[in-house]
Amino acid sequence: MDAIDQALGELPMPPYVTAEDVGFAVRALAVHAAEQWPEGPRCRNDRAPHPCRLHRWGRRVLHERGLSEEQVRALLAEQEAALR
Numbered sequence: 090m091d092a093i094d095q096a097l098g099e100l101p102m103p104p105y106v107t108a109e110d111v112g113f114a115v116r117a118l119a120v121h122a123a124e125q126w127p128e129g130p131r132c133r134n135d136r137a138p139h140p141c142r143l144h145r146w147g148r149r150v151l152h153e154r155g156l157s158e159e160q161v162r163a164l165l166a167e168q169e170a171a172l173r
Contacts, residue, residue, distance in 0.1 A: 100143065102149060116168065117147035119168045
């Protein structure tokens with residue numbers, strides 16, 4: 090966790106995780122994916138140490154919704170295919 094994460098803390102969870110929140114979470118995971126840098130994995134979008142705040146938020150939302158890791162991977166694959 091870097092200094093900005095320590096200062097800002099975690100992003101708040103929605104009170105109820107809706108289908109719209111799931112869409113936002115999948116998009117957050119796709120945009121804030123890891124890239125390998127010499128000093129270790131960094132967020133593709135903001136270069137923060139991976140996982141960044143938005144990536145962690147997206148994972149928490151999807152887990153709160155009850156999705157398994159396999160289901161999350163499938164949603165991310167669909168998202169990546171749609172972007173091509």
